[in-house]
Amino acid sequence: MALVFAGVASHAPGITGRSDRADPEVRDRFYAAYHEMAAAMRRTEPDALIVVAAEHFANFFMNNMPSFAIGMADFYDGPIEDPEWLGIDRVRVPGDRDLSRRLIERVMHHSDVSYAEEWKFDHGIMVPLHFLTPDYDLPVVPANINCQGPPLTPLHRAWTFGESLRAAADAVPERIALVGTGGISHWPATPDSGKINERWDREFLDRWTRNDRSALLDYDDGAIYRDAGQGGFEIRTFVAVSGAAGGATGTVHFYAPIPIFAVGCTIATYDLAGPGGAQGPVGGQRTAGEVGS
Amino acid sequence: MSLYYVQKFLFELNRSEELQARYREDRSAVLDPYELTEEERAALIEPDIGLLFHFGVNGQILMHFAALHKIEWSDYLQAMRDGVERHGPVREGVYAVTGYEGVDAHSAELGQAPAPPGAAAERAGGQ
Ligand SMILES: [Fe+2]
Numbered sequence: 001m002a003l004v005f006a007g008v009a010s011h012a013p014g015i016t017g018r019s020d021r022a023d024p025e026v027r028d029r030f031y032a033a034y035h036e037m038a039a040a041m042r043r044t045e046p047d048a049l050i051v052v053a054a055e056h057f058a059n060f061f062m063n064n065m066p067s068f069a070i071g072m073a074d075f076y077d078g079p080i081e082d083p084e085w086l087g088i089d090r091v092r093v094p095g096d097r098d099l100s101r102r103l104i105e106r107v108m109h110h111s112d113v114s115y116a117e118e119w120k121f122d123h124g125i126m127v128p129l130h131f132l133t134p135d136y137d138l139p140v141v142p143a144n145i146n147c148q149g150p151p152l153t154p155l156h157r158a159w160t161f162g163e164s165l166r167a168a169a170d171a172v173p174e175r176i177a178l179v180g181t182g183g184i185s186h187w188p189a190t191p192d193s194g195k196i197n198e199r200w201d202r203e204f205l206d207r208w209t210r211n212d213r214s215a216l217l218d219y220d221d222g223a224i225y226r227d228a229g230q231g232g233f234e235i236r237t238f239v240a241v242s243g244a245a246g247g248a249t250g251t252v253h254f255y256a257p258i259p260i261f262a263v264g265c266t267i268a269t270y271d272l273a274g275p276g277g278a279q280g281p282v283g284g285q286r287t288a289g290e291v292g293s
Numbered sequence: 294m295s296l297y298y299v300q301k302f303l304f305e306l307n308r309s310e311e312l313q314a315r316y317r318e319d320r321s322a323v324l325d326p327y328e329l330t331e332e333e334r335a336a337l338i339e340p341d342i343g344l345l346f347h348f349g350v351n352g353q354i355l356m357h358f359a360a361l362h363k364i365e366w367s368d369y370l371q372a373m374r375d376g377v378e379r380h381g382p383v384r385e386g387v388y389a390v391t392g393y394e395g396v397d398a399h400s401a402e403l404g405q406a407p408a409p410p411g412a413a414a415e416r417a418g419g420q
Contacts, residue, residue, distance in 0.1 A: 018366075056353035061304050062297060080308070085360055120308075148353060150387060189352025190388065191374045191396050197403055227403065230387050 003169040004044035005177035006245045007037060007269035008208070008238050011053070011127040012188065014261040016087035022260045033254035033267040034131035040269065041132060046177035048099055048139045049132070050165060051125050052241060054147035054182045054234040058122035066114035067153035068161050070107065071142040072100040078121025088126050096139040099174060103141060106168035111161045128181045138177075145240060147182065147233040155217045158236040162243025169244075180241035182234030185227065186263040192229065196257035200227050201264040204235060208268065209250040211242050211276075231263070247276020296349045296385045298327045302337065303350065307357045342369060343376020349386030 019027060041049070058080045060066060076093045083090050097117075104115050119142055121129075129136065143165065145158055153161075169176035184204050185197040207215040216239050224232040254267040271277055302324065306312050316323045320338045329337070336344040342359055346352070352373075359369040374396065383389045400406065 057300075057304050057307070057351065061301065063301065081357065082360060148351065148387075189356040191346075191370060191377065192399055193352075193370055195396075195400070195403075195405075197405075225387075 002175065003166055003178055003244060003272060004046055004175045005041045005179075005269070006241055006248070006272055007041070007178075007250075007267070008180040008182070008241055009034060009037060009128050009132070009267050010183075010261075010263050010265045011124045011181045012186070012261050012263045013081065013086050013123040013127070015127050015263075015265070016123075016130055017085055018260055019087065022258055026256050026258055030254055030256060030258065030265045030267075031131070036253065037267050037269065038132045038134075041177050041179075044177060045175055046138065047174035048096055048141055049177045049179060050103075050141045050143055050169070051128060052143045052145065052162075052165070052178065052180040052237045053124040053128075054237050055122050055124045055144050056148055058120055058124075059116065059118075060144065060146065062149045065146055065149055066144070067146050067157070068111055069114040069116050069144045070100060070104050071095060071117075071119040071140075072104060072115045073097055073117050073119060076119050076121050076140065076142060079126040080120040080122045086123055086126065088123075088130050091136055093121060093129065093136050094139045095141065099139065099172065100141050102172050103165075103168040106171050107161075107164040110164040110167065111157075113161075113164075124181060128179060132179065145236045147236050148230075150221070152221060152233055153236065155219060155236065155239050158239045159213065159217060159243035162240035162245075165240065166244040166246065178241060178244055180237035182237035183228065183231040184235060184238070184264050184266060185229055186231035187229035188231045188262055190230070193262050194259040195229070196259060196262075196264045197228055198257050198264060200232075201255065201257070201266075204228075204238075205252050205255060205266065205268065208238055208242060209252060211245060211247065211249050211270070213242070216242055241270070245270040245272065245277060248272050248274055249276070295328050295330065295333065298329055299333050299337065299345065299348060300350055300354055302327045302329075303354045303358050306361070307354065313361065341376070342372035343374075344380060345376070346373040346388075347376045347380040347383060349383050349389055351387060 073095045074097045075095050079086050079088050107113050125142055146152055184201040187193055187195045248270040250268055250270040252268040257264045306316060324334055340362055345355055
């Protein structure tokens with residue numbers, strides 16, 4: 001039917017695994033914003049949730065690394081990490097193999113994507129689900145962009161992947177919610193863990209909310225690594241959601257660096273009902289897709 | 294130098310409880326199928342977290358290896374800092390893109406104040 005919801009939210013194992021070590025006031029406002037995002041998503045009555053993630057060597061490795069992958073299974077198990085370490089119990093998350101297949105076939109018109117009939121969720125997906133669908137009662141379609149092992153797909157391809165997801169979501173009868181999850185600046189699991197470049201993050205979020213394609217694509221990985229760490233490579237997931245949102249503009253509902261979580265904690269959404277949002281991606285791509293199919 | 298195989302072993306170890314059990318039993322034997330230098334084997338057997346980070350092992354892989362050895366989070370971060378201090382900047386892989394001069398030098402580059410004493414403990418909580 002359509003893409004009914006599009007937003008971004010942070011992941012990091014510390015968000016759930018080390019919650020007791022954060023400033024309770026900031027932490028609770030962040031959690032509340034996450035829960036409000038869940039409520040806003042539910043109000044759009046989605047039939048399924050696509051999570052665009054940047055997994056961390058849970059399924060994909062340098063022996064055969066896909067730039068883009070989409071899950072195609074009726075269930076996914078997670079977390080792959082020690083549940084006690086992550087603070088999230090091991091569960092079986094519902095998927096929808098048939099829906100995945102139809103989405104993947106459609107995405108393939110514009111983006112070369114690997115499919116995966118088996119996928120173990122790591123904290124990159126489990127942390128968002130912990131807040132967004134804590135009862136695991138909404139089918140999930142996991143999508144992944146390689147943000148960990150260079151060479152990494154260029155940002156403009158991440159944008160196109162988002163456009164491809166949008167075209168696919170608009171082509172199926174189901175109502176689809178889309179959530180991207182990633183950095184922004186952070187240096188996860190390194191000696192610099194806890195470092196956050198707030199100024200860089202706010203500049204990026206300004207570009208994201210304006211949905212300014214050329215500004216969003218105007219980063220190179222050398223500069224990202226220098227200013228935003230290797231965790232900054234995960235902006236690809238945010239950029240994909242921008243591509244999916246067409247001309248919609250967005251709102252940052254929450255942003256605060258929480259060093260103990262090692263990431264600038266972010267909750268933001270696009271207003272798909274607003275100007276530009278309902279149109280889907282602009283440009284010739286969708287037309288080309290109609291012709292191509 | 295075969296960072297790929299060091300990481301491949303750790304990737305497979307992280308995913309497999311069966312391999313973890315065999316690693317606990319005989320650390321050396323489970324490494325045989327991997328193309329490793331003597332230095333790499335030794336670092337994986339000891340385990341030397343700082344040296345593995347210096348080799349360029351990705352933290353997203355290394356942190357689970359540290360957890361398997363019950364190395365507390367703050368100690369894990371400190372081991373990486375010590376490794377860079379002792380052996381020099383990261384040799385290869387994603388962290389070698391621009392070299393690495395240490396946490397405080399890096400803060401200065403970003404225009405941020407160096408971490409005050411005690412901040413390591415604060416940082417230690419994050420990931
Ligand atoms: Fe991540």
